[in-house]
Amino acid sequence: MSSDMNTGTAQQDPNDPSSPVRVLLAEDQVLVRDSFKVLIGATPGMTVVGEAGTGAEAVLLAGRHRPDVVLMDVRMPDMDGIEATRRICADPATAGTRVLILTTFDLDDYVYAALQAGASGFLLKSATASELLAAIRIVASGEALLAPTVTRRLISEFLNGPRPAQVVRDLGEVTQREREVLALIGRGMSNSEIAEHLHLTVGTVKTHIGRLLAKLQARDRAQLVIAAYEGGLVTGQSSR
The missing domain is CATH 3.40.50.2300 (Response regulator)
Incomplete structure (x- = not known):
């Protein structure tokens, strides 16, 4: 009740x-x-x-x-x-x-x-x-x-288990650098890990994330993880 x-x-x-x-x-x-x-x-x-x-x-x-x-x-x-x-x-x-x-x-x-x-x-x-x-x-x-350790576990379960109905996310307006950032978000990396991986400052990473949120009409980082899945940026080979 x-x-x-x-x-x-x-x-x-x-x-x-x-x-x-x-x-x-x-x-x-x-x-x-x-x-x-x-x-x-x-x-x-x-x-x-x-x-x-x-x-x-x-x-x-x-x-x-x-x-x-x-x-x-x-x-x-x-x-x-x-x-x-x-x-x-x-x-x-x-x-x-x-x-x-x-x-x-x-x-x-x-x-x-x-x-x-x-x-x-x-x-x-x-x-x-x-x-x-x-x-x-x-x-x-x-x-x-979305703590990185939890995200990685969820990604592993997603990749190794039955997949939901396939959804294709249009990433047409997303630049190549933004795709790289989005893929790393999908792999469960934190902003500092993304910055180190791409040799960027954390501030630059945050700028890219802000643009991704706007372009993909995402509420927050959780929605960007979904966009990475649906855009085909997360694969069995790229998970960690």
Whole structure:
């Protein structure tokens, strides 16, 4: 059953450090959800605005409260977390809401679909309390939570397992240098690793990434990983 924790709808103001990060919990296991609620509710600068036990409830409450972050489990009744993520990210009313997927490596087959649906990051269910809070802050700030080690693992699973339906991404407006940067993002490299690999400054790498986000109409780095897959820039030979 869904639960409303706050009737406000104003989202976090990134220019106001006193504005709390507003979090919606979407998790069907009550004990797990309650533990998240206690942890987040006791953390300065964060507040829980609602709880959902199904994907359908998550979509409903996201539209009602427009949270900064939805902490989204994958396996839920009525509607799974992937479809709920897709609906939240596609709705103009929740355009500013970021989705942080709760996953285990036993569910790797869902990860590519979650990225396609618009998820901004992934958090392992084995994460510590401090890692959970840090992940929420990162995603709320507009960044993608794709640690290189996790990205490489996901790429390995993607390349070695059954592939999703083939999608071809048009990279016609992307320059050769931008393709190189995009391929390395797809391989899970950080900005500093890309800079070292291509003999560029980190600032130049960030400039290329900004242009890629604009040209490919990507929300964040997570979406660029998908673009690298769909553009054919990630292959079995190029993964690391």
